[in-house]
Amino acid sequence: MSEINFEKLEALSDLCTPWCLHTVGTLRIADHISRGINHIDDLAKATESNAYALLNVMRHLVSKGVFEETEPKQFGLNDVSRGLVESPYRPDLTGIFGRMAYAWGTLPTYVKTGESGYHEQFGLPFWEDLAANPDVGKSFDDLMGIAGHGVPDPHFPITGDWDSVKTVVDVGGGTGAMLAEILRARPHIHGTLVDLPGTAARSAEIFQAAGVSDRVTVSGQSFFDPLPAGADIYLLKKVIGNWPDKEKKEILRRCAEAARPSGRIVIMGGVTPDEESHHLSIEMVLVGGKPISLSEFREMAHEVGLKITSTWQHGGFLVECQPI
Known part of the structure; x- marks a missing residue:
């Protein structure tokens, strides 16, 4: 009978450590320590916590190599916990x-x-x-915009060149980070941002900072409703993979309707080469979304009146479609 690695199994199934990390991240413990508050009583006071409970959490994390207990009940940062200081990716329950x-x-x-x-x-x-x-x-x-993902790359490939493109609609474009960079790189283009009203309303600052406000129209709406028609390019960046197949098809249908007769749809993310395997992601758990293979996408696109015209690898897999 083969041996069983119970130690590894226990380590992989341990929920204590991630929840301790999320808790100290939420309480900003590493930030307090970096400012010289390092005794458990002072940390508990600064975070309005129970000292005994917090001590047990901290000592568990010390045992996992996250903090150091420099003296009894006093804690310091190490190469792991320094990553929790003022980090946009710190574990957080808010x-x-x-x-x-x-x-x-x-x-x-x-x-x-x-x-x-x-x-x-x-x-x-x-x-x-x-x-x-x-x-x-x-x-x-x-998280989806510049603050979380950094400045997006607007130099993605399309069929032909960008000189002939006059209008771009960013469908589900969030607060406009990608569209702002497209317009900043190409002063001859006018853009339209489409996203839900609350999100779209937060785009003004980004467009203003990019100096492109005079070339942007903001449409606060669902992309399941009819989209602004007649643009040269409809961009779907990290949208398709966030939805189950039924909703994917409806989004593509709306894009096809708006793009007719001569517009194009560019999909960035959510479609994968046929040979690429898929793995569990948070998007699947949050919304039941999933990526789709190129062959599956080709069939779905045809059903809504689109044909694939080009594919590229450019920091990810890109697909370009046109109305049939």
């Missing part, structure tokens, strides 16, 4: 990171049904929850 953390508890529903169980935890489906909780919605927008 805002969108908190939603993600708790959403993993609905994974059994996703595995059983292939659909998101997010509403079981938060009372509403993901997108409706963001709309009903503006603070969480804003933290999601920050």
Whole structure:
């Protein structure tokens, strides 16, 4: 009989460590230590916590190599915990990171049904929850925008050249980070941002900072409704993979309607080469979304009146379509 690695199994199934990390991240413990507050009593006072409970959390994390206990009940940072200081990716139970953390508890529903169980935890489906909780919605927008992902690369390939492109509609473009860079790089283009009203309203600052406000139209709406028609390019960046197949098809249908007769749809993210395998992601748990292979996408696109004209690898897999 083969040996069983119980130690590795226990380590992989341990929920204590990630929850301790999320807790100290939420309390900004590393930030306090970096400012010289390092005794457990002072840390508890600064974070309005129970000293005994916090001590047990800190000592667990010390045992995992996250902090150092420099003297009894006094803690210091090391090469791991310094990553928790003022970091946009620190584990956190507030805002969108908190939603993600708790959403993993609905994974059994996703595995059983292939659909998101997010509403079981938060009372509403993901997108409706963001709309009903503006603070969480804003933290999601920050994660998707420049603050979370850095300045996007607008130099992605298209068929032909950009000189002939006069108008771009960024469908589901969040707070406009990508569209702002496209317009900044190409002063002859006018852009339209399409996203839900609360998100779209937060785009003004980004467009103003990029110096492109005079060339942008903002349409606060659902992309399941008719889209602004007649543009040269309709961009779907990290949109398709966030939805189940039924919704994917409806989004593509709306793009096809708006792009006729001569516009193009560029999909960045959510479509993969046929040979690429798919792996579990937080998007699957939050919204039941999934990437789609190129062959599956070709069939879906045809059903809504689109044909694939080009594909590229450019920091990810890109697909360009045109109305049939």
